[in-house]
Every structure is written in structure tokens, then in C-alpha cells.
Amino acid sequence: MNSQRFNVYPKKSFSSKDEVLTFLGKESSRLVGIPAMEFKEQLLKREEQGSIEIAPGILLPHFESPSFTQSKVLLLSLNPEVKGWNSEINNVKLVIVILLKAEEERPVKQEIAAFTRKLADDKYLDELMKLGNEYNN
Known part of the structure; x- marks a missing residue:
């Protein structure tokens, strides 16, 4: 993974969905210039459109905006898991946020697309959930 594009937050502890969204x-x-409240509103709006859970305990919210200064992927592993995310999602262990700058350059889009294709592999998801301190922000 391109460490410039990916920010990994291993084993963070939060007690609620709201704390995760605030973080x-x-x-x-800080990373792409979206106001924190707008991020939270966009995520909640995205959840209303359909589930953001791609596997048990793994969430993949994603946004595209012309206001982003750059594209980023945030990987947040949760320890302990967050119970009761919403009425349909429980025991969240990993949140993968994709923030895609509108009109992004093709190589960046390809890099992010290659990463998202790997998310279909259960073994790869297991590795992501085990993210340790070898990755720094």
C-alpha cells in the first residue's frame, strides 16, 4: 500500500459510533479538507441509502467530492469492537473509509480500485483486521 494514500489507525478504542465518527x-x-460535520452528515446519509457493511463487522463508507484536496483511504481497526452501530450492524471491528477526490488522476483511481478489489478476499480482510503498530499515521 502507498503510505501516502493510506492512513492506518491500529487498535483504536471507542465506546460508540458517535466517537468513531467524530475521530x-x-x-x-485534516487530511482532505472536508469539514468534520460534513463528513459525519455524508456518512449518515450514505448509511440511509444502503448498508455500508461489506462483511460481518467491517464497514466501507466511501465518498467522492470536488472539494477534497486529495484522495485518501483511512483504515481504522477497533479494539474493542463497537457494539450497536445501528439497527442492522453490530460488533464493528474495522472501518475502511475511501475519500475520493472528484476528477482524480487515473493512476490514483487505479490504485484505490486495486485495493477495493482485494476486499473481496476474506484472508485479506482478516489481515486488515489484524493491523498492528507496524503502520504509522
Whole structure:
């Protein structure tokens, strides 16, 4: 993974969905320029459109915006898992957020697309859930 494109947050501890969203909102604001409240609103809006859970306990919210300064992928492993994300999702262990800058360059889109294709592999997802301190922000 291109460490410039991917920000990994291993074994973070949060007690609620709101705490996770607050943290991700602050990081998104710092990294790509989206206001933290807008991030949270967009994620909640995305959840209303359909489930963001791609496997048990693994969430993949994603957004595209012309206001992003760059594209980023945030990988947040949760320890302990967050119970009761919403009425349909429980025991969240990993949140993968894709923030795609509109009109992004083709090589960047290809890099992110290659990563998302790997998410179909259960073994790869297991490895992501085991993210340790070998990755730094």
C-alpha cells in the first residue's frame, strides 16, 4: 500500500459510533479538507441509502467530492469492537473509509480500485483486521 494514500489507525478504542465518527471526521478534515460535520452528515446519509457493511463487522463508507484536496483511504481497526452501530450492524471491528477526490488522476483511481478489489478476499480482510503498530499515521 502507498503510505501516502493510506492512513492506518491500529487498535483504536471507542465506546460508540458517535466517537468513531467524530475521530474520522477530524482526520478527514485534516487530511482532505472536508469539514468534520460534513463528513459525519455524508456518512449518515450514505448509511440511509444502503448498508455500508461489506462483511460481518467491517464497514466501507466511501465518498467522492470536488472539494477534497486529495484522495485518501483511512483504515481504522477497533479494539474493542463497537457494539450497536445501528439497527442492522453490530460488533464493528474495522472501518475502511475511501475519500475520493472528484476528477482524480487515473493512476490514483487505479490504485484505490486495486485495493477495493482485494476486499473481496476474506484472508485479506482478516489481515486488515489484524493491523498492528507496524503502520504509522
